[in-house]
Amino acid sequence: MKQYAQSYYLAVLSIICIITACKTKNVENEPDVPIIEINLGEITDAITNDIVDSIYYVGLPHIDGNIPVSIDKIIVSDGLIYTADCRHGKIFAHEETTGKPKFAIDHRGAGPQDYGEIRSMTVNEKHILIIDNITHKLHFFDSKTGNYITSKKMPIVADDIEVLDNDKFIFATSYIKGTKLNIDQPKYRLFVTDNDLNIIDYIYGLADNEYDSVNQRTIFSQSPKGIIFSSASLNGFMIIDTADPRKQTKIKLPFNKSLSVDKPIDIDNLLQYQYLTTAPYMSKDNLYIQYSTGDGHVRQNIWSKQFNGLLSNSPTNLSKAILPVVGSTHDCFISTIDCHETYVAITNDGFTKASDDIVQILKDDCGIALVFYKMK
Amino acid sequence: MxxxxxxxxxxxxxxxxxxxxxxxxxxxxxxxxxxxxxxxxxxNDESLWEYPDGKPNTFTCGATTASHWWGNSTCAYNVIICTGGGAGCNERRCPEHG
Missing domain, CATH: 1.10.287 (Helix Hairpins)
Structure with a gap:
């Protein structure tokens, strides 16, 4: 009996030694995700024109003298186009079909209805939601009037936000090596909260020694199939079901030399690796992706499900050539033209022309133009 | 034993x-x-950082650099932009595109 007790204690001691020597990792029931791999080969017998049905412009005139300088997010929702210029702390709203100005949110400051920054934003039926990591708040503005509503304390530092069903939110945080956050938060990529920002789920934990080598300008984008969640370290991206954020599909990209969270790479060596540089946009069965090729270049292409590969613009037929995409709707990709000089150059090469009033907006330097590519 | x-x-x-x-x-x-x-x-913390409360975000410039506007190459320079929520950050802008 004594012998058995001693053996038992030895076994327990051994197990404890092995377990405590192992690295701790914040992995709690990570979702079981089906994986679809897509082909990134270049298609040579088709061009982007073959998947674009038509192009139309929407001119966005200035609002109180303000024009978006750099567009970080575009969301089209409920008849309005919301354009976020996060770098300059402004959000613009114009009517979707006419481009008529509705309002601008320009509240960077220290007042009770102000924000320290717009880290990112999104829109639901009632609100424009702004992440502000300087004041650690999520600010709510009325989505129809732009009026300030309220602010709620953020439990985490977050880099992007999207809206889930049933008044829930999903936040994404990226972790760069050497970066200290000024909130002590568990190290997860995704946080699901209720409407009061109480965290109700954590997804994709990272171990203490795991980091992203590089961020992306946006981590989420909206798509007909769900929320696209992207990270340079993911070797692809996820499509998240808005009804159940643990229900996801991974779209894997065939990167041969990809980034890994357990071996973060110095910023000056990143271009030797293949990774997505921004969240992809989806419209119908097409993806816009921008990625590092691993040989010092960054490319942007449209991936077409119909052709199962990457399409390029044709220099001999530029009528519907795709400019860099900054947003999408369920059936359109969206690009921008922000100056008359650019408009003249591309239309001289055969790009579809805009109406005179939109050309005038560009000529007078008092607005920008959005180009909507309606996909087949 | x-x-x-x-x-x-x-x-x-x-x-x-x-x-x-x-x-x-x-x-x-x-x-x-x-x-x-x-x-x-x-x-002294504050003198070292452009943004003492900044969180560095590294990402690719992305400006179009193709020799023709319809080309699919973009600027590959990796920039550092400082946002809130961190403990110190210095920016690194794209030397060509800002």
Whole structure:
């Protein structure tokens, strides 16, 4: 009996030694995700024109003298186009079909209805939601009037936000090596909260020694199939079901030399690796992706499900050539033209022309133009 | 008795090996962080950083650089933009596109 007790204690001691020597990792029931791999080969017998049905412009005139300088997010929702210029702390709203100005949110400051920054934003039926990591708040503005509503304390530092069903939110945080956050938060990529920002789920934990080598300008984008969640370290991206954020599909990209969270790479060596540089946009069965090729270049292409590969613009037929995409709707990709000089150059090469009033907006330097590519 | 001693020894060796390999990177990270922290402590935090509360975000410039506007190449320079939520950040702008 004594012998058995001693053996038992030895076994327990051994197990404890092995377990405590192992690295701790914040992995709690990570979702079981089906994986679809897509082909990134270049298609040579088709061009982007073959998947674009038509192009139309929407001119966005200035609002109180303000024009978006750099567009970080575009969301089209409920008849309005919301354009976020996060770098300059402004959000613009114009009517979707006419481009008529509705309002601008320009509240960077220290007042009770102000924000320290717009880290990112999104829109639901009632609100424009702004992440502000300087004041650690999520600010709510009325989505129809732009009026300030309220602010709620953020439990985490977050880099992007999207809206889930049933008044829930999903936040994404990226972790760069050497970066200290000024909130002590568990190290997860995704946080699901209720409407009061109480965290109700954590997804994709990272171990203490795991980091992203590089961020992306946006981590989420909206798509007909769900929320696209992207990270340079993911070797692809996820499509998240808005009804159940643990229900996801991974779209894997065939990167041969990809980034890994357990071996973060110095910023000056990143271009030797293949990774997505921004969240992809989806419209119908097409993806816009921008990625590092691993040989010092960054490319942007449209991936077409119909052709199962990457399409390029044709220099001999530029009528519907795709400019860099900054947003999408369920059936359109969206690009921008922000100056008359650019408009003249591309239309001289055969790009579809805009109406005179939109050309005038560009000529007078008092607005920008959005180009909507309606996909087949 | 010999058998028990052998088992204890095996467990100790296995756990030591596991601990060594998993803690090696930790040590490097700890030293890196200590260097960063020491630098900021010695030099006075705020003077070291453009944005003392900044969180560095590294991403690709992305401006179109193709020789023709319809080309699909974009600027590959990796910039650092500072946003809130961190403990110190210096920006690194694209030398060509800002």
């Amino acid at each position: 010999k058998k028990k001693t052998f088992l204890i020894l095996c467990a100790a060796i296995v756990s030591s090996i596991a601990y060594y390999y998993t803690s090696e990177n930790e040590m490097q990270d700890v030293m890196t962080m200590r260097n960063i922290e020491a630098l900021s402590e010695i030099e």
